[in-house]
Amino acid sequence: xxxxxxxxxxxxPVFGLFLGLCPALAVTNQAINGLAMGVATAFVLVGxxxxxxxLRNSVPSKIRIPAYIMIIATFVTLVKFVMKAYAIxxxxxxxxxxxxxxxxxxxxxxxxxxxxKNGVGKSLMDGLGMGIAxxxxxxxxxxxxxxxxxxxxxxxMTLGDLTIGKVIDLSDxxxxxxxxxxxxxxxxxxxxxxxxxxxxAIGLVIGLFNRFKNQLPPLEDEEEEA
Amino acid sequence: MGxxxxxxxxxxxxxxxxxxxxxxxxxxxxxxxxxxxxxxxKPLKVKKQEHKVWDVPSYLVTSSPHVHNMDSxxxxxxxxxxxxxxxxxWGIFHFAFDFNIxxxxxxxxxxxxDIDNSWLGHLFTSSPFLxxxxxxxxxxxxxxxxxxxxxxxxxIMDGSAALTGILLGMILPPEAPLFIPIISSIFTIxxxxxxxxxxxxxxxxxxxxxxxxxxVAWPGIxxxxxxxxxxxxxxxxxxxxxxxxxxxxxxxxxVAGGNTDPHAVYSWSDQLIGNxxxxxxxxxxxxxxxxxxxxxxxxxxxxxxxxIYIATVFIFSFIIGGKxxxxxxxxHFDLSYALYQVLSGGLILGALxxxxxxxxxxxxxxxxxxxxxxxxxxTVFIRVYGGYPEGVAFSILILNLFTPLIDxxxxxxIFGHRSKKGTA
Numbered sequence: 095x096x097x098x099x100x101x102x103x104x105x106x107p108v109f110g111l112f113l114g115l116c117p118a119l120a121v122t123n124q125a126i127n128g129l130a131m132g133v134a135t136a137f138v139l140v141g142x143x144x145x146x147x148x149l150r151n152s153v154p155s156k157i158r159i160p161a162y163i164m165i166i167a168t169f170v171t172l173v174k175f176v177m178k179a180y181a182i183x184x185x186x187x188x189x190x191x192x193x194x195x196x197x198x199x200x201x202x203x204x205x206x207x208x209x210x211k212n213g214v215g216k217s218l219m220d221g222l223g224m225g226i227a228x229x230x231x232x233x234x235x236x237x238x239x240x241x242x243x244x245x246x247x248x249x250x251m252t253l254g255d256l257t258i259g260k261v262i263d264l265s266d267x268x269x270x271x272x273x274x275x276x277x278x279x280x281x282x283x284x285x286x287x288x289x290x291x292x293x294x295a296i297g298l299v300i301g302l303f304n305r306f307k308n309q310l311p312p313l314e315d316e317e318e319e320a
Numbered sequence: 321m322g323x324x325x326x327x328x329x330x331x332x333x334x335x336x337x338x339x340x341x342x343x344x345x346x347x348x349x350x351x352x353x354x355x356x357x358x359x360x361x362k363p364l365k366v367k368k369q370e371h372k373v374w375d376v377p378s379y380l381v382t383s384s385p386h387v388h389n390m391d392s393x394x395x396x397x398x399x400x401x402x403x404x405x406x407x408x409x410w411g412i413f414h415f416a417f418d419f420n421i422x423x424x425x426x427x428x429x430x431x432x433x434d435i436d437n438s439w440l441g442h443l444f445t446s447s448p449f450l451x452x453x454x455x456x457x458x459x460x461x462x463x464x465x466x467x468x469x470x471x472x473x474x475x476i477m478d479g480s481a482a483l484t485g486i487l488l489g490m491i492l493p494p495e496a497p498l499f500i501p502i503i504s505s506i507f508t509i510x511x512x513x514x515x516x517x518x519x520x521x522x523x524x525x526x527x528x529x530x531x532x533x534x535x536v537a538w539p540g541i542x543x544x545x546x547x548x549x550x551x552x553x554x555x556x557x558x559x560x561x562x563x564x565x566x567x568x569x570x571x572x573x574x575v576a577g578g579n580t581d582p583h584a585v586y587s588w589s590d591q592l593i594g595n596x597x598x599x600x601x602x603x604x605x606x607x608x609x610x611x612x613x614x615x616x617x618x619x620x621x622x623x624x625x626x627x628i629y630i631a632t633v634f635i636f637s638f639i640i641g642g643k644x645x646x647x648x649x650x651x652h653f654d655l656s657y658a659l660y661q662v663l664s665g666g667l668i669l670g671a672l673x674x675x676x677x678x679x680x681x682x683x684x685x686x687x688x689x690x691x692x693x694x695x696x697x698x699t700v701f702i703r704v705y706g707g708y709p710e711g712v713a714f715s716i717l718i719l720n721l722f723t724p725l726i727d728x729x730x731x732x733x734i735f736g737h738r739s740k741k742g743t744a
Contacts, residue, residue, distance in 0.1 A: 273499055275541045281499065285537040294511065301515075 097219040101227035103310065108231040108296075109303040113199040118232050119292040121191050124248045126259065128236030129229065130184050134173045134192065136225025139201050141169040143221035146209040153210075162205045163196065170196045183252045200228060239295050243286030245273075393519070396620055397479030403611030404486055404673065408452055410607050411600030415494040416446035420595040448494035448600050451501050455492070456485030458505035466514045480519050481509060487527035487673065490601020491666060491713070492534060493542060500538060504530040524720045525674050528713050535713075561586050561596050561664035562709040565657075569643045569650070583656060591663035602666040612672040624688040625681060625695075626671040630662055632696020637661040640704055661703065670712035671695075680720040687723075687730035695719050 107113045117135070121127040145165050153161045174192050177185045185192065195201070204224055209217040237247055247262040265280045275281040285291040413419045417439070419432040435442045443449055463481035467474045476482070485505060492501055508530035513522045535542050564582040586596045594604030601608075615621045635658075641650040642657030661667070675681060675695060682691050695715050702711030 275497055275538070276495075281497070281538055281541060283503065283537040284539065285533060288536065290536060298511075 095219075097216050098223035101220070101223035102230070103307055105224075106231060106303070107200045107224055107228050108235070109300050110307065111200075111203075112300075113203055114228060115296070116194060117191050117198065118235060119289065119296060121188055122232055122236035122239055122292065123243070123287045124187075125233065125236045125240050126248050126251050127184070127187060128232040129249070130177075130181070130251065131188060131191065131195075132225075132229025132232050134177070135195055135198060135200065136222070136229050138166060138169040138173060138195055138198075139204060139225040139228075140218065140221040141172075142166045142201055142205055143209040143217040144214055146205045147212060147214045147217035150210045158210065159202075159206070162202060162210075166201050166205070167196050180254050181251055200224060235296060235299060238299065239286045239291065242283050242295075243288075243291060245280050245282050393480070394478045397483050399618060399620060400615060400673070401479055401483050401486055403615050404483075404490065404601070404608075406611060407594075407601055407604045407607040407669075408486060408490055410594055410604040411490065411494070411602075412443070412446070412448045412452065414594060414603060415448040415600060416443055421593050422590075422595065447496070450498060451492055451494060451496060452486060452489030452600060454498055455489035455501035455505050456482055458502045459485030459488065459509050462506045462509040463514075466510050470514065470518075472518075475519070478519070480513075484508060484513070484526045484530075487601070488530045490669065491527060491531045491599050494600050496534075496541060500534050500541065503537075504534045507533050520679050522679055524717050525677050525680055528670075528674055528717055532713055532717060561591060561598065561660070562703065565642075565660065565664070566703075566709040570648050582660065586664070588656075588659055588663060591660070596664070598664070599666070602669045605663050605668045608668050608672060615672075621672070621676040622688065624685055625676050625692045628689060628692030629671040629675055629695045629699075630667065632693050633667060633699055634658050634662050636696060636700040640700065661700075665703075665710050666712045667699070670716055674712075675716050675719075680723055682723055682726045682730065684727075684730045684732055687726045690726050690730065691719055691723070694722070 101107065103110075105111055108115065108118050114135070117131050121131045142162070142165050146162055149161075149165075170193065173195070174185075177188075177192060204220060208220050212220070240247055241264060245263070245265045245268045247264070250257060250259040250261050252258075268274075268280045268282070273281045283291070286295055413432075417432040417435065419430065421428055421430045459481045460476045463476050464474055467476075488505060488508065489501060492504070508526040512524055512526045512529045513519070516523050561582060564586070568582050590596055592605045594607070596603055612621065612626070616623065638653060638655060638658035641652035641654035642660075643649075643651065675691070682688050698715035698718060699711040702708060702714055708714070
């Protein structure tokens, strides 16, 4: 179970290991974008971990990186086609960042660092844990950015013909705390939707996360003994 | 004792902590060895001194006698604060009451808008006054909160937070809603100053970083061309001097109903005294100059950066020149345009008070020369070719980022070392 749970706090890919920062900064300006990117990355991560683990004894060591990239690229192409077919708005919003999941360091890192050395079951749990942790992390980041920067949380997407989910509008709350400009509109801190605010937000979240992580009791490592 | 020796011999399976714990116990000694310790004088408990950045080192490199020059961080900060007060007061009165002083018919005349209710009441509820006061208070409050959460001594009496507050209040628009100074103050004190090390650790000028944060966070409010700044009376337009100039240069003179000539709206004496639009602190050139001369007499700012910066802006504005015969063209070597550029915008404020901030400007004279020239060039380019009419804030911030590099390049040679070229 520690394979599954270690990704959440101790080895959190975004805030702890600083992997996958490119999608974490680029697509987190809306909550649904963060969530969709996390789910897509998690799917690719689980799939590639399992396949790499299955093939770990067959792939020669010298060409393992190109081989892993091919496996990862296959899964990313799957995700891309599914998104293009069923969620075209999200596909257009995220654009090139879906293809960039291939070079997301989390996926190649876990493939190289874990799946190539462990069995299928463990790799599956590791991929699931890291993927869900990544999803939760960047959804949290995108919620923070969108609430401060746009005073709403967009959990709405078009799946085929349906529009599912909803938009949580916080502009009334912003009005009551006084963030209203001269013309009566809510004055959001637009910087947090822009790239500059992405860096500020992720820096502050990493700082808070590290403060929380450093207060945890140290792990009792049973594997090092053996 | 026998028991402790047995325990240290046993190797407990796995837990490093347990091993360390047991090791610790062994080093401290069991009860028996404690009693054997001789009872000498108790060691002096010295309170661990927190090293603050501005503390002078406690070693002396020369022997006495010494002359103490009575300078401290507190003194420098509060002196700069006092030097800024006249310009701020002018700005507040100018924007709250539309107060102007003009030199007409051989004498100075002032006029202001008549207020129905008491003028003190109007002053204390007016937006410029509230902005400055709120930003000072918000900066100091944020400093207190950050000091408490960092478990430091509360350091608002050293004046750096108040100085950042008054500078931030001076460079925000006078009609800005109150949350802008509050949130910008919180951002600048906690992120730009304390997250990077506190006093002396800021990597950017805090007040300018706060203003640029406000510019990017609320572009609609900060850059609303129609009601950016004052429009209390109908006679004076609300646009700043630089906005007028930018629109004027971009306009086509052949098209009828062209834009207003900025020189007709704001003459050079208007700009020097401060009867213009702008932010609270940047309008009055002469009061800022007086404050800066006071600081220069007390040797808190050096002359290199302001003089070189303003001279570079003047020279390059002169070369680039003002409005030409067509839209977006220039008549080169235009003296009035150069003077206009020097006197308007935050140039005097930025050059005298912000670029000379001791933490973020280079140390050596050569470095300050490079700094000043680069600042001037960048300001002129942003004003002329950039999208914003005002280039001082961005150029000072960009050059602040380059200061460590400039310091490294212009490091003075250590006395006694030979230069690489001249070795025998």
